[in-house]
Amino acid sequence: xxxELNPGIPEGPLSQxxxxxxxxxxxxxxxxxxxxxxxxxxxxxxxxxxxxxxAELGYEVKSFCTHDSARRAHSIAAQGGINAAxxxxxxGDSVWRLFYDTIKGGDYRAREANVYRLAQNSTSIIxxxxxxxxxxxxxxSGELANRSFGGAQVSRTFYARGQTGQQLLLGAYSxxxxxxDKGKVxxxxxxxxxxxxxxxxxxxxxxTRNVTTGEIERHAADAVVLAxxxxxxxxxxxxxxxNSNVTAIWRAHRRGALFxxxxxxxxxxxxxPVSGNYQAKLTLMSESLRNDGRVWVPKxxxxxxxxxxxxxxxxxxYYLERKYPSFGNLAPRDISSRAAKEVCDEGRGVGESGLAxxxxxxxxxxxxxxxxxxxxxxxxxxxxxxxxxxxxxRSPMRIYPAVHYTMGGLWVDYSLQTTLPGLFAAGxxxxxxxxxxxxxxxxxxQGLSDGYFILPYTVTNYLGTHAQDLLKKVDVNHAAFESAxxxxxxxxxRMLENGKKGKRTVTEIYRDxxxxxxxxxxxxxxxxxxxxxxxxxxxxxxxxxxxxxxxxDSKLNKNLEMAGRLRDLLELGALMARDALERKExxxxxxxxxxxTPDGEAQRDDENFAHVAAWEYKGKGxxxxxxxxxxxxxxxxxSVRSYK
Numbered sequence: 292x293x294x295e296l297n298p299g300i301p302e303g304p305l306s307q308x309x310x311x312x313x314x315x316x317x318x319x320x321x322x323x324x325x326x327x328x329x330x331x332x333x334x335x336x337x338x339x340x341x342x343x344x345x346a347e348l349g350y351e352v353k354s355f356c357t358h359d360s361a362r363r364a365h366s367i368a369a370q371g372g373i374n375a376a377x378x379x380x381x382x383g384d385s386v387w388r389l390f391y392d393t394i395k396g397g398d399y400r401a402r403e404a405n406v407y408r409l410a411q412n413s414t415s416i417i418x419x420x421x422x423x424x425x426x427x428x429x430x431x432s433g434e435l436a437n438r439s440f441g442g443a444q445v446s447r448t449f450y451a452r453g454q455t456g457q458q459l460l461l462g463a464y465s466x467x468x469x470x471x472d473k474g475k476v477x478x479x480x481x482x483x484x485x486x487x488x489x490x491x492x493x494x495x496x497x498x499t500r501n502v503t504t505g506e507i508e509r510h511a512a513d514a515v516v517l518a519x520x521x522x523x524x525x526x527x528x529x530x531x532x533x534n535s536n537v538t539a540i541w542r543a544h545r546r547g548a549l550f551x552x553x554x555x556x557x558x559x560x561x562x563x564p565v566s567g568n569y570q571a572k573l574t575l576m577s578e579s580l581r582n583d584g585r586v587w588v589p590k591x592x593x594x595x596x597x598x599x600x601x602x603x604x605x606x607x608x609y610y611l612e613r614k615y616p617s618f619g620n621l622a623p624r625d626i627s628s629r630a631a632k633e634v635c636d637e638g639r640g641v642g643e644s645g646l647a648x649x650x651x652x653x654x655x656x657x658x659x660x661x662x663x664x665x666x667x668x669x670x671x672x673x674x675x676x677x678x679x680x681x682x683x684x685r686s687p688m689r690i691y692p693a694v695h696y697t698m699g700g701l702w703v704d705y706s707l708q709t710t711l712p713g714l715f716a717a718g719x720x721x722x723x724x725x726x727x728x729x730x731x732x733x734x735x736x737q738g739l740s741d742g743y744f745i746l747p748y749t750v751t752n753y754l755g756t757h758a759q760d761l762l763k764k765v766d767v768n769h770a771a772f773e774s775a776x777x778x779x780x781x782x783x784x785r786m787l788e789n790g791k792k793g794k795r796t797v798t799e800i801y802r803d804x805x806x807x808x809x810x811x812x813x814x815x816x817x818x819x820x821x822x823x824x825x826x827x828x829x830x831x832x833x834x835x836x837x838x839x840x841x842x843x844d845s846k847l848n849k850n851l852e853m854a855g856r857l858r859d860l861l862e863l864g865a866l867m868a869r870d871a872l873e874r875k876e877x878x879x880x881x882x883x884x885x886x887x888t889p890d891g892e893a894q895r896d897d898e899n900f901a902h903v904a905a906w907e908y909k910g911k912g913x914x915x916x917x918x919x920x921x922x923x924x925x926x927x928x929x930s931v932r933s934y935k
Contacts, residue, residue: 425458
């Protein structure tokens with residue numbers, strides 16, 4: 292039976308809700324903070340900042356990552372920048388405008404209160420990072436520089452050339468390691484979380500596997516934070532790192548945490564096209580390039596194989612500038628991606644595959660000079676040259692959309708707590724801030740907002756509220772830990788035993804899954820295609836259960852590690868198809884071909900779908916239950932999302 296979820300939004304005007312929350316939260320005095328422990332899984336921007344901030348408050352923190360070092364998290368790959376409503380260019384920006392752009396960019400499918408809090412926190416994030424020594428770009432005067440990103444008509448994106456994610460992560464990493472040095476954070480590298488342990492209805496720990504030894508471990512705490520990123524690797528080919536996966540949040544989902552909006556996936560328009568079946572991931576070219584690069588394809592199909600420099604302007608279709616004159620090449624990602632797909636589907640794509648469009652810097656180089664472009668984007672141009680052996684200063688880049696970010700994730704309330712008490716989700720692991728489409732340069736903003744400025748308050752409020760229960764300490768010998776570990780071991784043993792008989796490798800099944808979700812749950816979805824996806828994923832699930840080839844033992848075994856992740860991705864893929872099938876509207880990154888305007892734009896159904904879909908796991912092979920959180924808009928008017 293479906294229930295309507297309560298997001299726990301504080302009373303008061305939108306601009307005062309977060310202040311009201313903090314004014315009325317339960318406190319934990321400094322001496323008592325030393326009595327509590329918190330587990331933080333993930334060391335990207337959200338995880339590292341949360342672990343460092345909670346430790347600085349006085350809590351004992353355990354930090355887990357799958358890598359050898361916390362600074363290897365995928366946040367390091369973010370290139371273009373981080374948004375903040377500081378209005379340094381004096382171009383009319385404000386907290387309200389950042390809030391509104393984010394709500395509109397998400398196609399009116401995000402929770403107002405969470406988004407406004409994000410916009411409020413944005414200005415403090417920049418101050419925090421500057422104080423850590425993050426080398427943001429600066430104007431000649433010494434002021435921090437800004438550039439534009441998609442979905443906004445102001446310049447609010449702070450950046451460190453094309454290495455913004457790396458520099459921000461190093462800042463958070465330095466704060467984390469300071470607390471490690473003080474003994475307040477204990478680091479656990481090479482660990483993969485395989486289960487959440489619930490005791491008396493509260494999250495009290497996790498089960499992990501040491502991926503270098505195969506050892507299964509138990510870890511107890513008073514609260515658990517998951518900051519493990521998104522699930523874009525379900526597509527196999529994506530811009531996400533190879534180690535990115537859904538396992539931590541999916542295992543929490545299996546324990547009862549609801550999963551919100553799994554069909555909301557962002558396709559980034561500015562990626563280097565697929566070059567062959569040997570690839571295991573794709574490379575993103577920063578959205579910042581669309582500040583100066585112009586996107587086009589030939590008007591005539593017969594020109595698609597020509598040298599682009601030989602095609603005169605009158606024979607070029609600058610289709611984003613033509614279709615969306617107000618935003619041009621900086622139209623939001625979902626719109627820009629679909630526009631690229633449309634021209635390629637018309638047969639006007641370029642490159643050997645015909646699945647690419649040009650991103651051309653010819654006019655910017657003529658206008659500003661090559662030296663200026665090299666200063667702004669030099670490392671990105673170098674990366675493109677290394678991968679393609681083409682010189683983007685002399686000929687246009689070729690780009691095509693690819694999976695980049697997931698707006699869905701564990702459902703959380705205003706305090707970032709899941710439906711499992713004591714279990715919190717931060718950053719891309721939760722669904723909370725971006726609606727049906729994330730604006731560029733907002734992922735880094737959300738991760739740091741959650742870690743530095745939200746969880747220190749909301750975790751404290753949880754611990755203070757449940758002080759009497761939590762002071763009765765639970766250790767790893769509790770029966771709940773014993774039971775959870777047995778389940779984890781049984782699942783590993785089952786995969787290894789079944790793997791002796793099968794013929795299909797993990798990679799073979801994984802590639803097939805990726806093709807299904809890309810073809811049927813990608814840039815365009817249809818009722819027929821989604822039903823086909825469910826049937827095809829069910830067949831792949833059967834292959835996994837009965838025909839998986841899995842060699843090696845339970846120790847150092849990359850195949851076993853990937854098999855466990857694939858098991859979760861198969862279930863996730865089915866849920867994505869089911870969620871997309873149930874949402875009979877188009878919004879943001881979710882484009883149902885049956886729901887579009889006469890000119891091909893997304894057509895929402897606010898009467899029936901202005902809500903969050905939050906799914907309850909009912910067991911392997913069982914139909915999940917769909918719950919709803921009604922989205923109430925008191926401060927913005929639901930309107931047709933237009934960038935024309």
